[in-house]
Amino acid sequence: MTPWLILRMALQRIRASKMRSALTMLGIIIGVTSVVALISVGQGAQQGIDESLADLGANQISVTATTPDGLQDSDAANIAALPNVLRVSSEVRSNGSASFEGNETSLGLIGVSPGYEAIATPTVASGRFLPAAPGAQSARVAVLSAVAADELGMRFDNLGDEFRINGVAFQFIGVLDDADGFGGGGNVYITQTAARSLFAKSPYVSVINVQATAKETVDSVEQGVESYLRAEKGFVDDDDAEFIIFNQAALQDAVNTVTGTLSLLITGIAGISLVVGGIGIMNIMLVSVRERTREIGVRRAIGATQGQILVQFLMEAVVLSLMGGFIGLVIGELASFGLSRLGDWDFFIDPATVTLALGFSAFVGIVFGVWPARTAAKLQPVDALRFE
Amino acid sequence: MGELVVDLRNVRREYQTGDVATVALAGVSLQVERGEFVAIVGPSGSGKSTMMNLIGCLDRPTSGDVIVARKNVKDLNDKELTALRSKAIGFVFQQFQLLPLTSAVDNVATPLLYQGIGPREARRRAAEMLSKLGLGDRLDFDRSRLSGGQQQRVAISRALVTNPDLVLADEPTGALDTASGEAVMNTFKEMNADGRTIVLITHDLDVAAAAKRRVYIRDGLIERDEKSDQMVGVR
Numbered sequence: 281m282t283p284w285l286i287l288r289m290a291l292q293r294i295r296a297s298k299m300r301s302a303l304t305m306l307g308i309i310i311g312v313t314s315v316v317a318l319i320s321v322g323q324g325a326q327q328g329i330d331e332s333l334a335d336l337g338a339n340q341i342s343v344t345a346t347t348p349d350g351l352q353d354s355d356a357a358n359i360a361a362l363p364n365v366l367r368v369s370s371e372v373r374s375n376g377s378a379s380f381e382g383n384e385t386s387l388g389l390i391g392v393s394p395g396y397e398a399i400a401t402p403t404v405a406s407g408r409f410l411p412a413a414p415g416a417q418s419a420r421v422a423v424l425s426a427v428a429a430d431e432l433g434m435r436f437d438n439l440g441d442e443f444r445i446n447g448v449a450f451q452f453i454g455v456l457d458d459a460d461g462f463g464g465g466g467n468v469y470i471t472q473t474a475a476r477s478l479f480a481k482s483p484y485v486s487v488i489n490v491q492a493t494a495k496e497t498v499d500s501v502e503q504g505v506e507s508y509l510r511a512e513k514g515f516v517d518d519d520d521a522e523f524i525i526f527n528q529a530a531l532q533d534a535v536n537t538v539t540g541t542l543s544l545l546i547t548g549i550a551g552i553s554l555v556v557g558g559i560g561i562m563n564i565m566l567v568s569v570r571e572r573t574r575e576i577g578v579r580r581a582i583g584a585t586q587g588q589i590l591v592q593f594l595m596e597a598v599v600l601s602l603m604g605g606f607i608g609l610v611i612g613e614l615a616s617f618g619l620s621r622l623g624d625w626d627f628f629i630d631p632a633t634v635t636l637a638l639g640f641s642a643f644v645g646i647v648f649g650v651w652p653a654r655t656a657a658k659l660q661p662v663d664a665l666r667f668e
Numbered sequence: 669m670g671e672l673v674v675d676l677r678n679v680r681r682e683y684q685t686g687d688v689a690t691v692a693l694a695g696v697s698l699q700v701e702r703g704e705f706v707a708i709v710g711p712s713g714s715g716k717s718t719m720m721n722l723i724g725c726l727d728r729p730t731s732g733d734v735i736v737a738r739k740n741v742k743d744l745n746d747k748e749l750t751a752l753r754s755k756a757i758g759f760v761f762q763q764f765q766l767l768p769l770t771s772a773v774d775n776v777a778t779p780l781l782y783q784g785i786g787p788r789e790a791r792r793r794a795a796e797m798l799s800k801l802g803l804g805d806r807l808d809f810d811r812s813r814l815s816g817g818q819q820q821r822v823a824i825s826r827a828l829v830t831n832p833d834l835v836l837a838d839e840p841t842g843a844l845d846t847a848s849g850e851a852v853m854n855t856f857k858e859m860n861a862d863g864r865t866i867v868l869i870t871h872d873l874d875v876a877a878a879a880k881r882r883v884y885i886r887d888g889l890i891e892r893d894e895k896s897d898q899m900v901g902v903r
Contacts, residue, residue, distance in 0.1 A: 281781050281782060282781075284787075285781060292770075293769065296768075578761070578765045578767065579767070579778070579782075580726075580750070580753075581753060581759045582779040582782065582826065583750060583751075583753055583754030583779045583782040583783060585747055585750045585751075585782070586746060586747070586750075661727075662721045662726040662727040665726065
């Protein structure tokens with residue numbers, strides 16, 4: 281008996297009872313479909329998070345003051361002089377109100393230093409970002425997040441129009457692209473100089489953004505910044521610190537760990553349905569062995585060894601399981617494709633997922649096929665032939 | 669005395685059902701030489717099926733020796749016993765027992781495939797054997813498209829295709845009408861005339877009359893062993 285013949289026998293058997301085979305495979309199909317779709321969703325979510333964090337800059341840290349006078353311009357200048365620091369920018373933040381043609385809304389006001397655009401690389405959907413030239417810092421111009429523009433009822437064709445922030449007239453010069461993960465809230469960006477004339481007290485700043493020379497130097501920059509601030513501000517206990525250091529790379533690692541654990545958990549739960557599918561196969565194979573007892577007897581009488589009977593039934597279980605796995609893989613990938621359109625992430629067929637789906641279904645077929653196949657092989661020919 | 673194909677020496681077979689031991693064969697000795705055509709005749713419960721299982725190496729005796737094709741069953745493990753069945757014995761069952769979902773030619777080829785012969789060669793030999801038995805135009809029919817007589821001829825082809833030392837037939841006409849039954853018995857007679865050794869198990873004295881030797885069995889013992897050298901017509 282060549283493997284090819286045994287495979288053909290198994291396929292004949294499966295084809296002869298299509299409905300039963302389909303129902304038997306259903307558990308595996310559902311299991312593999314959900315595992316494949318969930319892995320894909322996990323990868324998509326991962327990709328989304330990675331991109332958002334990369335937008336924020338994986339080689340960046342930010343220092344946020346927890347008191348109004350926690351950080352100053354001099355701190356930004358001193359941090360800029362630390363080793364491995366590429367550039368530094370600062371922000372002053374407050375809440376305020378804006379009005380345009382009778383619409384009034386409260387917004388986050390962010391006054392940014394000239395270096396801000398180079399570090400944060402905001403994506404401008406329309407118009408332009410704030411001027412970087414030192415001479416232009418006192419200009420009363422503003423860039424809105426898409427949410428803020430929407431709340432104020434401003435459209436692209438309002439670019440160049442005037443509106444009011446805290447009652448002071450500003451020119452609307454640009455809108456940011458929120459879909460890119462930037463400026464998600466209702467924020468308005470103005471120059472730090474303008475912000476200081478409006479609400480912020482010089483020389484204090486709310487946030488200092490620090491860009492390291494490379495991703496690898498982020499941690500040493502973080503240490504440098506922390507020891508500078510400890511020395512400068514002279515606090516002993518961490519509770520006394522008037523700022524929080526925020527490391528993008530560390531955040532990314534933490535998020536990756538969480539999403540990784542979550543997808544593993546969800547995939548594991550989906551994997552349980554594969555085990556249930558395997559039990560379904562075992563059940564049907566046991567029924568099949570019983571129904572075909574006489575056939576087994578005849579095969580033994582005409583020269584089949586126990587091993588040949590075992591392989592025949594095991595092959596049937598594995599083929600059933602693998603077919604289910606393949607169908608589940610196809611449905612799962614189709615579902616992933618649909619989900620990727622909905623969630624706006626890249627669709628790709630991961631060879632690892634294909635291997636996992638097919639490998640695991642073959643494994644399930646073997647594990648749950650062995651017992652019925654052994655039962656068949658262990659039948660005594662004389663008993664099997666006499667079986668009614 | 670010619671070469672012995674079957675040699676049963678004082679064979680006992682008991683079955684244990686709970687605490688009760690049933691004696692199916694109570695010490696039977698029987699020798700079958702190459703080229704013989706033997707009918708084992710007895711009513712149901714006489715022990716003839718047990719004898720068929722023992723001669724067919726499907727079962728082992730409780731005591732005594734079963735020697736088939738010079739091999740003592742006692743000395744063989746399951747694998748060796750299977751090999752002996754495969755090589756030495758061709759089975760013909762009462763209910764034909766063709767494999768389901770399998771064409772006539774693949775049914776006949778199956779014993780060869782189990783022997784490890786390649787599929788192409790196995791099918792060639794199977795087709796040849798079926799043609800010899802007049803089924804050359806039914807090669808790809810499965811059992812649902814064959815009459816009882818045709819099915820039994822497929823089964824006989826399957827028994828002969830391995831060129832066994834012994835053809836063992838269990839009530840081969842039991843499920844057939846008279847005409848098909850006669851045709852099958854004539855096939856057996858022709859096979860025997862070609863030198864094939866045949867052991868036939870039956871309760872039907874008319875069927876047994878086709879054999880050259882009849883062994884009557886009752887209550888697990890051989891009652892009478894008669895030989896007739898002249899052929900007797902069936903019915």
